[in-house]
Amino acid sequence: MVTELAPLSPDLDHFALFGFDRKLVLDSAALDAAFLRLSRECHPDRYAVAEPEIRAVAERNSARVNDAKRVLSDPVRRAEYVLELAGVERPDGEAKCPPDLLMEVFELREKLMEDPGPELVERVLSLFADVEEKLDGLFSRHDAAADDPSRLEALRGIRETLDRRKFLMNLTREVEGTLGKP
Amino acid sequence: MPTVIGIDLGTTNSLVACMRDGVPTVLADERGVKLMPSVISIGEQDVMLVGDLARHRRVTAHDRTVFSVKRFMGRSFEEVKDELHLLPFLVQDGESGPVKISLFNREYTPQELSGFILRELKRRAEKALGQELKQAVITVPAYFNDAQRQATKAAGFIAGLQVLRIVNEPTAAALAYGMTNRDSGTVAVYDFGGGTFDISILSIKDGVFHVLSTNGDTHLGGDDLDEALMEALLPSLPEEAKDDRQIILGVREAAERAKCDLSSEMQTMLSVEVPDKPRIELELTRPQLEGVMAPVIERTRVACENALKDAGLSAGEIDEVLLVGGSTRIPMVRALCAEIFGREPRADLNPDEVVAQGAAVQADILAGGTRDLLLLDVTPLSLGIEGFGGIMSVLIARNSTIPASATEGFTTAADNQTAVVVHVLQGERELAAENRSLARFDLPVDPLPAGLPRIEVEFLIDADGILNVTARDLRTGKGQTIEVVPSHGLSEDEILGMVKAGIEHGREDMDRRWLVEARTEAEIVLNSARKAVAQAREAGFDEDRIKRFEAQLDALDEARKSDDHAVIRAEQQRFNAETQELAGDLMDAAVKRALAGQKLEEA
Numbered sequence: 001m002v003t004e005l006a007p008l009s010p011d012l013d014h015f016a017l018f019g020f021d022r023k024l025v026l027d028s029a030a031l032d033a034a035f036l037r038l039s040r041e042c043h044p045d046r047y048a049v050a051e052p053e054i055r056a057v058a059e060r061n062s063a064r065v066n067d068a069k070r071v072l073s074d075p076v077r078r079a080e081y082v083l084e085l086a087g088v089e090r091p092d093g094e095a096k097c098p099p100d101l102l103m104e105v106f107e108l109r110e111k112l113m114e115d116p117g118p119e120l121v122e123r124v125l126s127l128f129a130d131v132e133e134k135l136d137g138l139f140s141r142h143d144a145a146a147d148d149p150s151r152l153e154a155l156r157g158i159r160e161t162l163d164r165r166k167f168l169m170n171l172t173r174e175v176e177g178t179l180g181k182p
Numbered sequence: 183m184p185t186v187i188g189i190d191l192g193t194t195n196s197l198v199a200c201m202r203d204g205v206p207t208v209l210a211d212e213r214g215v216k217l218m219p220s221v222i223s224i225g226e227q228d229v230m231l232v233g234d235l236a237r238h239r240r241v242t243a244h245d246r247t248v249f250s251v252k253r254f255m256g257r258s259f260e261e262v263k264d265e266l267h268l269l270p271f272l273v274q275d276g277e278s279g280p281v282k283i284s285l286f287n288r289e290y291t292p293q294e295l296s297g298f299i300l301r302e303l304k305r306r307a308e309k310a311l312g313q314e315l316k317q318a319v320i321t322v323p324a325y326f327n328d329a330q331r332q333a334t335k336a337a338g339f340i341a342g343l344q345v346l347r348i349v350n351e352p353t354a355a356a357l358a359y360g361m362t363n364r365d366s367g368t369v370a371v372y373d374f375g376g377g378t379f380d381i382s383i384l385s386i387k388d389g390v391f392h393v394l395s396t397n398g399d400t401h402l403g404g405d406d407l408d409e410a411l412m413e414a415l416l417p418s419l420p421e422e423a424k425d426d427r428q429i430i431l432g433v434r435e436a437a438e439r440a441k442c443d444l445s446s447e448m449q450t451m452l453s454v455e456v457p458d459k460p461r462i463e464l465e466l467t468r469p470q471l472e473g474v475m476a477p478v479i480e481r482t483r484v485a486c487e488n489a490l491k492d493a494g495l496s497a498g499e500i501d502e503v504l505l506v507g508g509s510t511r512i513p514m515v516r517a518l519c520a521e522i523f524g525r526e527p528r529a530d531l532n533p534d535e536v537v538a539q540g541a542a543v544q545a546d547i548l549a550g551g552t553r554d555l556l557l558l559d560v561t562p563l564s565l566g567i568e569g570f571g572g573i574m575s576v577l578i579a580r581n582s583t584i585p586a587s588a589t590e591g592f593t594t595a596a597d598n599q600t601a602v603v604v605h606v607l608q609g610e611r612e613l614a615a616e617n618r619s620l621a622r623f624d625l626p627v628d629p630l631p632a633g634l635p636r637i638e639v640e641f642l643i644d645a646d647g648i649l650n651v652t653a654r655d656l657r658t659g660k661g662q663t664i665e666v667v668p669s670h671g672l673s674e675d676e677i678l679g680m681v682k683a684g685i686e687h688g689r690e691d692m693d694r695r696w697l698v699e700a701r702t703e704a705e706i707v708l709n710s711a712r713k714a715v716a717q718a719r720e721a722g723f724d725e726d727r728i729k730r731f732e733a734q735l736d737a738l739d740e741a742r743k744s745d746d747h748a749v750i751r752a753e754q755q756r757f758n759a760e761t762q763e764l765a766g767d768l769m770d771a772a773v774k775r776a777l778a779g780q781k782l783e784e785a
Binding site for chain 1: 317346347388390544547548549550556557558582583584585586587588642643644645650
């Protein structure tokens with residue numbers, strides 16, 4: 001029976017927990033493998049007949065591994081997490097719709113009222129694809145950055161693009177809501 | 183290494199299993215029967231009868247017998263009140279506590295009643311294994327919420343068991359399946375039982391059972407099919423029978439039987455038999471039954487579609503569909519399942535036993551026996567707190583792998599406020615009021631100017647799917663665990679009180695229990711023997727022979743009054759041997775009659 005179990009160090013960030021560098025492009029197979037290895041070690045099933053204190057540590061350690069995996073598995077959450085770690089904040093504190101997108105959204109909404117048709121969905125989807133592509137580029141740029149200033153620049157771009165993505169996401173939902181899910 | 187047992191605590195039937203020589207084995211009672219009806223009945227001298235004996239008393243001792251208790255676990259009166267008119271026992275509002283179920287001369291919580299079932303299973307396992315048992319794994323529907331899980335755990339404690347883990351039924355089934363089929367792949371488990379429906383989608387690879395998503399309905403099962411059929415049959419009953427609780431119960435039994443018969447037959451005679459009342463017979467065909475069942479069965483479809491969506495998979499990506507639960511014997515259910523997933527489900531698992539087997543595997547993993555398997559399950563419902571404007575703010579999304587945690591900061595809105603109310607919710611709706619209120623608790627704060635206190639609260643869903651809350655004052659660094667008593671649940675003190683009562687109950691006089699059990703069994707045998715006598719007379723059997731049989735019957739009736747259970751058992755065994763012959767002849771006569779009838783029809 002296990003008589004001792006140390007809590008996972010609170011100093012480790014999600015990446016370090018799995019032994020990864022802080023990169024935005026992540027090999028999902030490698031993440032899965034690292035996650036399973038840690039899970040086998042941490043999962044409360046291994047400590048089910050141990051003392052209550054040890055069981056409690058196992059629950060917390062395992063929750064930590066699962067929480068980290070959840071964040072790292074999703075590219076957007078992963079990026080948000082890196083922004084948080086790097087302390088990159090929005091220039092004026094709040095997420096605002098970029099002006100050019102605002103115009104676009106305004107027009108789209110008007111069209112949606114007048115003549116909702118499948119081409120609208122196409123339009124929104126293509127806007128969405130553009131943002132995703134841009135994000136991918138910025139992710140790679142971040143990962144390849146040679147120094148802190150260029151990394152920070154990439155992160156600022158990511159901050160803005162993620163907000164843009166969020167506004168588009170809401171618009172997509174609106175369009176779907178009006179037209180019914182495709 | 184002490185043995186840990188695995189228990190499938192079902193709505194209709196329960197089972198207990200354990201690992202024997204590396205094989206998950208369901209433990210049978212003395213007569214070799216594995217399924218134990220989840221029925222409880224108060225017998226003579228207030229002895230609690232559980233299982234088969236209680237099941238037989240459902241109609242004859244209807245005011246002393248309860249069943250389907252699982253449907254009330256962790257539920258509020260509000261949630262169950264609509265179905266009570268079809269049940270012969272009284273269920274009352276327990277206000278903030280659990281509902282109360284009246285049984286003869288006392289009220290019980292569902293936790294206590296489930297505790298009786300668990301204690302009986304424990305006893306059965308101890309007898310089969312010849313050792314005292316203290317630890318168990320108990321299965322629950324995957325879609326059970328926090329309150330229902332806590333109620334199940336409490337029932338285990340009340341029965342004198344340390345519950346090492348609450349395991350989800352479909353996950354357990356997948357575990358039992360994966361033990362013998364070591365291929366990797368994506369599996370859907372369609373679990374349609376007596377009271378609940380679950381669908382879980384898992385990926386199995388290298389001994390890791392990873393649940394991707396789960397969905398379901400904790401109030402959708404064979405009971406609902408029986409009740410739909412009952413509702414459909416009630417109009418055709420004679421007027422005076424409609425308000426007779428005993429006849430309604432007879433209709434339930436007959437409906438259940440007819441439903442089972444029609445899984446293999448195309449038509450059946452539904453016969454309602456209640457002692458001292460005229461027999462009611464109705465003819466029922468499979469298409470008629472299917473017409474009644476279709477809307478109920480159809481409700482499983484949307485859960486399956488949602489589970490697939492949450493797993494990010496299409497039906498075509500499922501490699502194998504496993505059927506679990508007695509209701510999957512119904513051809514219409516199988517057909518719907520095949521339609522949803524576009525493939526024939528596997529038919530080689532025993533839908534009644536596979537969950538208990540899986541529970542035994544998990545029990546062995548926890549005990550430290552099986553080491554190469556790992557189970558990663560999810561929480562079925564999103565967990566959140568009530569935020570501004572009555573909106574639910576999600577902290578842990580549904581289908582997150584458990585254990586899972588989230589932290590949230592709290593502060594005060596008024597000066598010198600000494601507590602902050604935290605309202606924890608479970609569900610998928612946007613408005614707090616439309617979700618299940620899991621608990622409401624006060625977070626103690628030092629009196630300070632508004633906004634100054636900083637309390638960090640950690641919400642942790644443990645491997646049982648149960649919420650644990652700890653709070654930390656960021657200013658002082660002081661931490662504390664908060665006991666979360668779910669709405670309509672039991673507090674730790676209440677559970678301890680019931681555990682104590684249970685220990686006293688466990689010390690009851692075994693001679694007295696055996697006596698009451700023997701008497702009850704004799705009574706059940708006598709009842710069916712009396713029926714056989716009436717049938718024999720109808721079939722024109724030799725009157726002398728019937729008279730001789732009746733004398734035997736009287737002898738058993740006399741022995742039943744003895745205070746020695748051994749005397750009753752011996753007499754009953756003798757009687758059984760005698761009756762077998764008559765029963766055989768009766769059966770032959772019935773078959774002959776049926777054949778003769780068929781010939782007449784053909785002619």
